[in-house]
Amino acid sequence: MKKKNRITTKATLRPSGALKSYISGKTEITVEAGHTVRETLSALNIPPEVVALVVVNPRTTGVNEEQQSKDYVIQEGDVVRVLAVIGGG
Amino acid sequence: MNGYGGQILHVNLTTGKITKEPTPPDVVRDFIGGRGFGAYFLFKEVPTNADPLGPANKLIISSGPFSGLMIPGAGKCDFTTKSPLTGGYASASMGGHFTAEIKYAGLDSIILEGISPRPVYLFIDDDKVELRDAADLWGKGTIVVEKHFKEKLGEEFQVAVIGPGGENGVSYACINHDFGRQAGRGGVGTVMGVKKVKAVVVHGTKSIPVADMEGYRKAGMALYKACKDAEGLKDWTRYGTTIVTSWCDEVGALPTRNFSAGSFEGGKGLYGQTMREKIVITDKGCFGCPSPCGKYSRSKKYNIHVEGPEYETIGLMGSNLGIDDIEAVAQANLLCDDLGIDTISTGNAIGWAMECYEKGILTKKDTDGLELKFGNVEATFKLIEKIARREGFGALLAEGVKRASKKIGKGSEKFAIQVKGMEQSAYATHNATAMLLAYMTCDVGAHHNRSWAITYDLQVGRDKVVPEKVARVIWLQNFRPMFDVLGGCRLQWVELGIDRDLYCPALEAITGVQRSWEDLEKVGARIWNLTRMYWGRENEGFGRQWDMPSPRFYEEAPTTGATKGQITKFEDVHKLLDMYYEQRGWTSEGIPTAATLEQLGLAELVA
Numbered sequence: 001m002k003k004k005n006r007i008t009t010k011a012t013l014r015p016s017g018a019l020k021s022y023i024s025g026k027t028e029i030t031v032e033a034g035h036t037v038r039e040t041l042s043a044l045n046i047p048p049e050v051v052a053l054v055v056v057n058p059r060t061t062g063v064n065e066e067q068q069s070k071d072y073v074i075q076e077g078d079v080v081r082v083l084a085v086i087g088g089g
Numbered sequence: 090m091n092g093y094g095g096q097i098l099h100v101n102l103t104t105g106k107i108t109k110e111p112t113p114p115d116v117v118r119d120f121i122g123g124r125g126f127g128a129y130f131l132f133k134e135v136p137t138n139a140d141p142l143g144p145a146n147k148l149i150i151s152s153g154p155f156s157g158l159m160i161p162g163a164g165k166c167d168f169t170t171k172s173p174l175t176g177g178y179a180s181a182s183m184g185g186h187f188t189a190e191i192k193y194a195g196l197d198s199i200i201l202e203g204i205s206p207r208p209v210y211l212f213i214d215d216d217k218v219e220l221r222d223a224a225d226l227w228g229k230g231t232i233v234v235e236k237h238f239k240e241k242l243g244e245e246f247q248v249a250v251i252g253p254g255g256e257n258g259v260s261y262a263c264i265n266h267d268f269g270r271q272a273g274r275g276g277v278g279t280v281m282g283v284k285k286v287k288a289v290v291v292h293g294t295k296s297i298p299v300a301d302m303e304g305y306r307k308a309g310m311a312l313y314k315a316c317k318d319a320e321g322l323k324d325w326t327r328y329g330t331t332i333v334t335s336w337c338d339e340v341g342a343l344p345t346r347n348f349s350a351g352s353f354e355g356g357k358g359l360y361g362q363t364m365r366e367k368i369v370i371t372d373k374g375c376f377g378c379p380s381p382c383g384k385y386s387r388s389k390k391y392n393i394h395v396e397g398p399e400y401e402t403i404g405l406m407g408s409n410l411g412i413d414d415i416e417a418v419a420q421a422n423l424l425c426d427d428l429g430i431d432t433i434s435t436g437n438a439i440g441w442a443m444e445c446y447e448k449g450i451l452t453k454k455d456t457d458g459l460e461l462k463f464g465n466v467e468a469t470f471k472l473i474e475k476i477a478r479r480e481g482f483g484a485l486l487a488e489g490v491k492r493a494s495k496k497i498g499k500g501s502e503k504f505a506i507q508v509k510g511m512e513q514s515a516y517a518t519h520n521a522t523a524m525l526l527a528y529m530t531c532d533v534g535a536h537h538n539r540s541w542a543i544t545y546d547l548q549v550g551r552d553k554v555v556p557e558k559v560a561r562v563i564w565l566q567n568f569r570p571m572f573d574v575l576g577g578c579r580l581q582w583v584e585l586g587i588d589r590d591l592y593c594p595a596l597e598a599i600t601g602v603q604r605s606w607e608d609l610e611k612v613g614a615r616i617w618n619l620t621r622m623y624w625g626r627e628n629e630g631f632g633r634q635w636d637m638p639s640p641r642f643y644e645e646a647p648t649t650g651a652t653k654g655q656i657t658k659f660e661d662v663h664k665l666l667d668m669y670y671e672q673r674g675w676t677s678e679g680i681p682t683a684a685t686l687e688q689l690g691l692a693e694l695v696a
Contacts, residue, residue, distance in 0.1 A: 014320070016319075016320040016321045016324075016586075017319070017320060017321050017585070017586035018586055027320070047547060047548060049339070049340050049547045050544050050547050050548060051336075052332055052333055052335070052336035053324055053328070053332055053336075055324065067362045070339075081320075081324075083320075083321050083324050083332070084544070085332070085333055085336060085544055
């Protein structure tokens, strides 16, 4: 496997299910670190209010995952999963 | 008949006569099963103007073609009756394993009619069907009774049981199963109670005939693979429906202090993450479920184990009562389950009473000394008991908020949060017009599961009143309940977002009948219109006024939270109905036209 450059200001956003339609059906997209999840979603034209769950898996701490608010500032190397409640309850 | 048990069981509780008839092929063709069977048999077999609590009313318990087969979530069972809460159509869906055993016993529906002279339980073991004495079980809670049957008859028997709430005639008593699953809404447990049926226990060993075994295997596997591959599987399994609690709080949909607001300052204490960390032990699924949304929880504070709470209970028993402690909600959940009363209606009724108390409409003299302030946990627990036993002030709340507010008056009708007499489930709709319309026009009263349109509001503009929103509500109302017709669970589509077209090959392989979603939605529309005609048949003067929501959503804007200062305009409420009726093919009073009924193949049935 090609060695990745660990010094980066980039992070990864992974929208689940119906949210993928906002990024042309892709499963993930590279985003700039240093912005909140809310700002990042808005920049991608994903309405932040349809996102119900934000889970951040910081690369530096391995597999531990943490649910975060949309005000969480994305750190470099983070993998941020966002889940919508399009279908409902 | 492929995909079906093949027989309808009729149990006359008055005479004790038990008969079976072949499942009618034309009813299968037009209504498929589950909720469809319930609607058909209710309309056809229960006489006009039957007293919901009298012998002429029936409790219709139905499986669907998916029930008991290896299709994700094929453990859903429908309970239909004339509602003692609303006086109209009631249909409640229950998960678990009960419906699979109905099919394995060679049955599609069980229809309970008449009134037994003494407490009984219905025993079904394949072809052995008996009414047995239940005098020693009467008065007991649902949990101990289910445990009793499991120990006495064996784990393989599945049990649907009522608690004291159903026995005592609480208008919104539920039916419990699997120690935490409910047919919750509309008083289906009340009807079972008045019929003196403590429980139905069922076990079967028969095979379900399938038209194309290899096709069924392939289609079933494709559905399971889609669930397994879904990105959201891990999160939905971890949190279940509580995934939405924090989101509802954020967008102003979390019912707070009797729906006076949609955001709760103590919300964090109730969020899914808080619950998972504080009380959840493990996950629990229904028959054939790949994404178990049920949570087994333990509260150290109250020294209890309970299945739940899920989102609806958290909303109504938590924020709606000003309670911010998930452990207190778990305890309230357990009390309601064991006593056999619907957590949604109960939380709503207590919320209404608390608002009455805080406004001085009710005092301690009225409430048997209870200080019914929002946030009073101990008073909530006591009131749940009083409601279930119809004791003192509890007897008033046991009527439901519509009748209770009519009795109390003094403006309390305006904050009785209900439509058609059914208390609203856990989405505040001050500024979410599609969701508001969904509640207004729901076929059983203010319930969310037919049409959950609130994210559509967020996507297209919350206060917009446009034909597209109305069309979306109607589409959801025709489509989502079809899972209840098929005997499956909608949550794999709802939560995991699996392709709904994967279900069609499975249905064809099982039944041998090809049906597209277009065909299925037409069946959905047929059932929707039939139940609308039922409301009209049973209620003189039925019309537009019955579809009006609580004035709270068009008169009183919240003063706090995400929807602060936001409200739906009164004229928009009527505009929504105008567009809805037109798109449905109904009159301006909301009655299906002759042409609509003809188009849906209902003209003869409703004539």
